Amino acid sequence: MNLNLQGQTAVVTGGSRGIGYAVCEALADEGCNIAILYASNTEKAEAAAAAFAEKGVKAKAYLCHVENEEDAANTVKAVKEEFGRIDILVNNAGITRDKLVNGMKEADFCDVIDVNLKGAFHMIKNIYPLMAKQRAGRIINVSSISGLMGNAGQVNYSASKAGLIGMTKSVAKELAPRGITCNAIAPGFVSTDMTEKFAEDESVLSAIPLRRMGKPEEVGALAAYLCSPGAAFITGEVIRIDGGMAM
Ligand code: NAP
Numbered sequence: 001m002n003l004n005l006q007g008q009t010a011v012v013t014g015g016s017r018g019i020g021y022a023v024c025e026a027l028a029d030e031g032c033n034i035a036i037l038y039a040s041n042t043e044k045a046e047a048a049a050a051a052f053a054e055k056g057v058k059a060k061a062y063l064c065h066v067e068n069e070e071d072a073a074n075t076v077k078a079v080k081e082e083f084g085r086i087d088i089l090v091n092n093a094g095i096t097r098d099k100l101v102n103g104m105k106e107a108d109f110c111d112v113i114d115v116n117l118k119g120a121f122h123m124i125k126n127i128y129p130l131m132a133k134q135r136a137g138r139i140i141n142v143s144s145i146s147g148l149m150g151n152a153g154q155v156n157y158s159a160s161k162a163g164l165i166g167m168t169k170s171v172a173k174e175l176a177p178r179g180i181t182c183n184a185i186a187p188g189f190v191s192t193d194m195t196e197k198f199a200e201d202e203s204v205l206s207a208i209p210l211r212r213m214g215k216p217e218e219v220g221a222l223a224a225y226l227c228s229p230g231a232a233f234i235t236g237e238v239i240r241i242d243g244g245m246a247m
Helices: 018-029 042-053 069-083 106-134 155-178 193-198 216-227
Strands: 009-013 033-038 059-063 088-091 137-142 180-187 238-241
Touching (some): 009 069, 018 033, 018 042, 018 088, 018 216, 033 069, 042 059, 069 106, 106 137, 137 155, 137 216
Parallel strands (some): 033 059
């Protein structure tokens, strides 16, 4: 594919593993430089950056807890100094703390909202001024079909992912005059560490019309398309990638 992303710089939160890794890989394959943000596993993040650098792009890993306002601001500053510009932001970092509502502690609720929703706000707030100056930018928020359909045991997670959809539409309206698009991707079950326990679960597979889990690289390909010139007229959209599960 030639999506014309040579020389651009992408910030991908949670880019060291799973879907985020695949998004970075798809962007690096198109010549995009990559700043990976991660929360705990330095070895994995450094290995990911080394793998992307082998494709001939610049890639660097940054330890950054996106839910922490100061951490997010300092990291964006460091990325800008290192890469010179930021063209693409993919808010992909996400966590789960699944419990039925009567057993869900306030901390389980707040931790998930903080990382999944507030983290995206911090990143957008710090990065959009750079994009606005360039009169161009692409923001992608990784939501979930849980944010569209709800899911028992995920009151916190589905609230965060539905919140991301509202945030996506508001940001799209606010930043369109600056040449910035903002879209959400809503994956269904995708094979990563997060969903390992469902891989052989017949009740999950039978709820997916295509009868399989998605592959991270399928989400990566969609994200790369949304960053390409061909997707310039798409904004405020929520694209399901779920094997038909939420239709
Ligand atoms: P994953 O394999 O668990 O990877 C999570 C990534 O996020 C890791 O790179 C992790 O870094 C990073 N991270 C976690 N907390 C962070 C924080 N506070 N600040 C910065 N980075 C943080 O997850 P995944 O399955 O690829 O999911 C990626 C996104 O897709 C999430 O938003 C998830 O909700 C969404 N999603 C996933 C599925 C699915 O089926 N997998 C379905 C729908 C939506 P460390 O390893 O260093 O901790």
